[in-house]
Amino acid sequence: MLYLKKYFTEGLIQFTILLSLIGVRVDVDTYLSNQLPPLREIILGPSSAYTQTQFHNLRNTLDGYGIHPKSVDLDHFFTTRRLLNQVRQLDRLSVPSTELNTWLVHRDSETVVSASSQSSPSITLDNGAGLEDVDNPDATPAMRGGSGAPESTYNLNAADSSLGAVALEGNQEQGSRDGNDDLTKEDIDLIDILWRQDIDLGAGREVFNYSNRQKESEEEKPNPQENKDEEQESWRNGVNLQGAQPVDGETGESIPEQLPGLGSQTSLSLQECLRLLEATFPFGEESEFPAPVVTPEIAVSNEEVPSTSQGLPLAPQLPPAEPQLDLEQQWQDIMAIMELQAMEVNNTSLQANSSSVSSGTTESNTAGNFGLSTRSTPINQDVSLHQASLPSCSQDFPQIFNPQLDSVSITPRPTMLRLSSSNSTNVNSTFGATNLTGIFLPPHINSSSNNITATPILPDPFSTLLEESMLDEISLLDLAMEEGFSQAQASQLEDELDSDSGLSLDSSHSPASPSSSETSCSSAASSSSTSATFSEEGAVGYSTDSEVANAETEEGAVGGYQPGYSKLCRMSYQDPSQFHSLPQLDSISHNHTYNLPLSPAFTEHPELPISTGKKTVRDKQSSKLQPAQDLLDKHSSRDERRARAMKIPFSNDKIINLPVEEFNELLAKHHLSEAQLALIRDIRRRGKNKMAAQNCRKRKLDTIINLEQGVQDLRRDKARLLKEKMEFIRSIRQMKQKMQSLYQEVFTQLRDEEGRPYPPSEYSLQYSADGSVLIMPRCMTTAEQNRKPEKKQKDKKK
DNA sequence: AGTAAATGTCATGAT
DNA sequence: TGATCATGACATTTA
Known part of the structure; x- marks a missing residue:
C-alpha cells in the first residue's frame, strides 16, 4: 500500500510534468490545496500526521481519525512534499505559485553543453541573452532552439520562456514575413491561433519555423555588415529600456x-x-x-x-x-x-x-x-x-x-x-x-x-x-539543494507537529484487520485510544462466564496479547525512505514507534488468555495456556507482564491513556492493593513518559531536519545573492566599457x-x-x- | 560477544 | 498542588 501510494504519487507528478511539457499548465497547488480529500490524502496523506490527539479530546470526538506518528502516511507526507518541492524548486526563483511549465527534467547534458557553447561564447545567463540571440546571427539558431524548442529547453519557468521569447521577437516578425517555407498554411494558422490564445508553449512562434531560422542564419553569415547593424540594433535594444520592454514572445504582452x-x-x-x-x-x-x-x-x-x-x-x-x-x-x-x-x-x-x-x-x-x-x-x-x-x-x-x-x-x-x-x-x-x-x-x-x-x-x-x-x-x-522540503513546508509541518504532541489516536481502526502490517500497526500503536471505546464495544468471547465477562470487559482486560505485534509494528515503520531526500540523514532511521498496549489486539484473539475478574477462571486458563502465555510474555512489555503478574484488572491502555478523572474512577471502582496501585501509577507514568520520549525524539529529529533545511536554504540564498551580485557587477562593468566607447566615439566626432x-x-x-x-x-x-x-x-x- | 541504534525509564523542571 | 509534558541522562532491547 505504501509503495503503491508512493508510486502513484510520483507517477502523478511525472504525469504533470509531461502535461506541462506538451503545454498544458498544471497547477499542482490547486490540487493539493483545495479541499478534495481523496486526492489530497492520496498525495499528501492525512495532514494530521503526528499530531497527537489528546486522549480526552479524542474521547469527546469518539472515533476521531488520527494517524500514527510513525504511520507510513507520515512518511509519505514527507516524501510527497519533498517531491513536490523538488518540482516546484525547478522554477522556484521566478514563479510565485506552483506552475509547471515546460521542463525537461531529464536532459541530455551533452546537448545542453554543446548548444550553449556553440551558441555563444559569453555567459548568457541573464535576459540579455534573449536580446543577444536576436541580434547575434551565429547564436541565433542554437539559442532559439534552446529557448523555444522543447528538446533543448532549459526554460524552467514561464517568465524565462517569455523572456526567451522576447529575444526571438525581434526577428520573429521578420521571419514570419520572410515566409514559412516548410509549413503549410494550416500549420501556420494553427500556430498563430495557439499563439494568440496564449497557450504557453514556452516558445515564440518563430520556433516553429526552423527552416526559416536556418535560412536567416545562413543569409546573415556572409554579410558581416548586417551583423554589425544587428549588433547595433541589439545594443539599442539592450540599452534603451523603453524600447526593449520585455515582451512575451508568444503573446506580445509586455512584461513588467x-x-x-x-x-x-x-x-x-x-x-x-x-x-x-x-x-x-x-x-x-x-x-x-x-x-x-x-x-x-x-x-x-x-x-x-x-x-x-x-x-x-x-x-x-x-x-x-x-x-x-x-x-x-x-x-x-x-x-x-x-x-x-x-x-x-x-x-x-x-x-x-x-x-x-x-x-x-x-x-x-x-x-x-x-x-x-x-x-x-x-x-x-x-x-x-x-x-x-x-x-x-x-x-x-x-x-x-x-x-x-x-x-x-x-x-x-x-x-x-x-x-x-x-x-x-x-x-x-x-x-x-x-x-x-x-x-x-x-x-x-x-x-x-x-x-x-x-x-x-x-x-x-x-x-x-x-x-x-x-x-x-x-x-x-x-x-x-533542491532536495528536501522547503523551509516553509518544514515549518508548516512543524507547526502541525507542534500543535500537539503525542499520539494520534485512532479508535476507528478495526482490530480485526491486522493482516496488513500498516493497518495492524496503526491500530496497534494507536490502540491506546481504543481502550476507551473498547470497553463499550465489549470483549466478545472473553469469557464463557457472561456475567463476569460483562463486568470485566467494561473495565477492559489485561492479558490479551497479539504475539509479535510489537515487533511487527516496529519493523513496519522503519521506512528510511522518509529521509532519502537528506543524504546526511540516511544513517538516521529512528523508529519512534508508539509501542503501546494493545487492547484492540485482545479483542480479536478471544482464544488468548484474558484477564477476568474471576481469578479462578483466569488461573485455570493461564495454566492451560502456559506455553502461549510464555509467548505472550515474550512479546509483551515489561509493564504488561508486571500488570499481569499483579493481576491488574484492566488494560495498560486504560491505565496510561484514560483521563485522570476516569482513571481515578477506575481505580476507585476496584479494590486494589497498594502494590497494585503503585504499579498502576508506575505504568501510567511510564507509559506517558514513553510517549513523551517518542514525541521528544521525533521533535528533535524534525528540528534537526528543519535546521539543516534552513542551512541549505540560507546557503542557497547566499549563493543566489552572490550570483546576482556578480551579474550586476559584470553588467556594470560592461556598461562602463560601453560608456567609455560611446563617450569616446561621440567626443571624437x-x-x-x-x-x-x-x-x-x-x-x-x-x-x-x-x-x-x-x-x-x-x-x-x-x-x-x-x-x-x-x-x-x-x-x-x- | 561486541556494538550501534532504537527504545524505554528515570529525574527534573516547566506548564 | 497534582497532572502532564519536555527533555537530558542513563538503561535496556534489538539487530
Missing part, C-alpha cells in the same frame, strides 16, 4: 520588469543618452581614451576637485568606479561558495568565458547583457548550467591584468569630475541622475570602493573570475563651429537628466560653478 539596484529613472535617462549617442554616432568596438589626454588630468582633478560626488561626466568616472569590489569580500564570497561545493574547472567553457570578458567579438553579447542582465537575473539561474565554467587563473588573470585593457577601462578621468562640479546647480539637477557612481554601482558598493582605489585593477578581475566560476557553482548548488575637434583635455561631455548631452569646457566646473553651461548643447532627440 524591474531594475534591481539601479534607479529606474536614472538609468533610463542614462541609457537613453547612450542609445541616442550610439544611434547618432557609429561606434567602434574597442575605442579607447587617448592616454596622453588622460594622464595629466588625474593629478589636477585630485587636487582641485576633492568633492566629485555630485554631478559627474559619464565616461571619465567609469574607471574610478571600478574598485568597487572589496577584494576581501570577494574572497569571502569565494570561500562561501567553496564551502558548498568543490570547484570544478571547466576548461572548455573557460575559454569562451574568458574571451567574453573584453573581447570585441562579444560586443553584442555584452551589450545584450548590459541592457538586460539586471532585470531578472534570478530567473535564469538554471540556465547557467549551460555556462558552467570556471575560468582558470592562468588564463583569466593575465587577461584581466592586461595593462592595456586596464588602461582603457580604469583610466581615471578626474578632470571631468572637476568640470562637472563647476556648476553645482546644474550638477544636482541635471547630473545628479547621471552620476555614474550612483548609476552603476549600488550604494554599498560605492561605499566599499574607497578602500581599493589604490588597486583599482583587482576588483574587476576578481569579479570576473568570481562571477564566471560562481555561476557554475551556484547553479549546481541550486540543483543540489564632435566639431566646433570651425570644424575642429574638441580637445579632450579642455572639454568633456555631460549628460543631463532630460536626455540632452552637453559638451562643456572643463574649466567651467571649478571656475564658474554657479553658471549654467551653455557652451554647446547637443540635443539629441529628447
Whole structure:
C-alpha cells in the first residue's frame, strides 16, 4: 500500500510534468490545496500526521481519525512534499505559485553543453541573452532552439520562456514575413491561433519555423555588415529600456520588469543618452581614451576637485568606479561558495568565458547583457548550467591584468569630475541622475570602493573570475539543494507537529484487520485510544462466564496479547525512505514507534488468555495456556507482564491513556492493593513518559531536519545573492566599457563651429537628466560653478 | 560477544 | 498542588 501510494504519487507528478511539457499548465497547488480529500490524502496523506490527539479530546470526538506518528502516511507526507518541492524548486526563483511549465527534467547534458557553447561564447545567463540571440546571427539558431524548442529547453519557468521569447521577437516578425517555407498554411494558422490564445508553449512562434531560422542564419553569415547593424540594433535594444520592454514572445504582452539596484529613472535617462549617442554616432568596438589626454588630468582633478560626488561626466568616472569590489569580500564570497561545493574547472567553457570578458567579438553579447542582465537575473539561474565554467587563473588573470585593457577601462578621468562640479546647480539637477557612481554601482558598493582605489585593477578581475566560476557553482548548488522540503513546508509541518504532541489516536481502526502490517500497526500503536471505546464495544468471547465477562470487559482486560505485534509494528515503520531526500540523514532511521498496549489486539484473539475478574477462571486458563502465555510474555512489555503478574484488572491502555478523572474512577471502582496501585501509577507514568520520549525524539529529529533545511536554504540564498551580485557587477562593468566607447566615439566626432575637434583635455561631455548631452569646457566646473553651461548643447532627440 | 541504534525509564523542571 | 509534558541522562532491547 505504501509503495503503491508512493508510486502513484510520483507517477502523478511525472504525469504533470509531461502535461506541462506538451503545454498544458498544471497547477499542482490547486490540487493539493483545495479541499478534495481523496486526492489530497492520496498525495499528501492525512495532514494530521503526528499530531497527537489528546486522549480526552479524542474521547469527546469518539472515533476521531488520527494517524500514527510513525504511520507510513507520515512518511509519505514527507516524501510527497519533498517531491513536490523538488518540482516546484525547478522554477522556484521566478514563479510565485506552483506552475509547471515546460521542463525537461531529464536532459541530455551533452546537448545542453554543446548548444550553449556553440551558441555563444559569453555567459548568457541573464535576459540579455534573449536580446543577444536576436541580434547575434551565429547564436541565433542554437539559442532559439534552446529557448523555444522543447528538446533543448532549459526554460524552467514561464517568465524565462517569455523572456526567451522576447529575444526571438525581434526577428520573429521578420521571419514570419520572410515566409514559412516548410509549413503549410494550416500549420501556420494553427500556430498563430495557439499563439494568440496564449497557450504557453514556452516558445515564440518563430520556433516553429526552423527552416526559416536556418535560412536567416545562413543569409546573415556572409554579410558581416548586417551583423554589425544587428549588433547595433541589439545594443539599442539592450540599452534603451523603453524600447526593449520585455515582451512575451508568444503573446506580445509586455512584461513588467524591474531594475534591481539601479534607479529606474536614472538609468533610463542614462541609457537613453547612450542609445541616442550610439544611434547618432557609429561606434567602434574597442575605442579607447587617448592616454596622453588622460594622464595629466588625474593629478589636477585630485587636487582641485576633492568633492566629485555630485554631478559627474559619464565616461571619465567609469574607471574610478571600478574598485568597487572589496577584494576581501570577494574572497569571502569565494570561500562561501567553496564551502558548498568543490570547484570544478571547466576548461572548455573557460575559454569562451574568458574571451567574453573584453573581447570585441562579444560586443553584442555584452551589450545584450548590459541592457538586460539586471532585470531578472534570478530567473535564469538554471540556465547557467549551460555556462558552467570556471575560468582558470592562468588564463583569466593575465587577461584581466592586461595593462592595456586596464588602461582603457580604469583610466581615471578626474578632470571631468572637476568640470562637472563647476556648476553645482546644474550638477544636482541635471547630473545628479547621471552620476555614474550612483548609476552603476549600488550604494554599498560605492561605499566599499574607497578602500581599493589604490588597486583599482583587482576588483574587476576578481569579479570576473568570481562571477564566471560562481555561476557554475551556484547553479549546481541550486540543483543540489533542491532536495528536501522547503523551509516553509518544514515549518508548516512543524507547526502541525507542534500543535500537539503525542499520539494520534485512532479508535476507528478495526482490530480485526491486522493482516496488513500498516493497518495492524496503526491500530496497534494507536490502540491506546481504543481502550476507551473498547470497553463499550465489549470483549466478545472473553469469557464463557457472561456475567463476569460483562463486568470485566467494561473495565477492559489485561492479558490479551497479539504475539509479535510489537515487533511487527516496529519493523513496519522503519521506512528510511522518509529521509532519502537528506543524504546526511540516511544513517538516521529512528523508529519512534508508539509501542503501546494493545487492547484492540485482545479483542480479536478471544482464544488468548484474558484477564477476568474471576481469578479462578483466569488461573485455570493461564495454566492451560502456559506455553502461549510464555509467548505472550515474550512479546509483551515489561509493564504488561508486571500488570499481569499483579493481576491488574484492566488494560495498560486504560491505565496510561484514560483521563485522570476516569482513571481515578477506575481505580476507585476496584479494590486494589497498594502494590497494585503503585504499579498502576508506575505504568501510567511510564507509559506517558514513553510517549513523551517518542514525541521528544521525533521533535528533535524534525528540528534537526528543519535546521539543516534552513542551512541549505540560507546557503542557497547566499549563493543566489552572490550570483546576482556578480551579474550586476559584470553588467556594470560592461556598461562602463560601453560608456567609455560611446563617450569616446561621440567626443571624437564632435566639431566646433570651425570644424575642429574638441580637445579632450579642455572639454568633456555631460549628460543631463532630460536626455540632452552637453559638451562643456572643463574649466567651467571649478571656475564658474554657479553658471549654467551653455557652451554647446547637443540635443539629441529628447 | 561486541556494538550501534532504537527504545524505554528515570529525574527534573516547566506548564 | 497534582497532572502532564519536555527533555537530558542513563538503561535496556534489538539487530
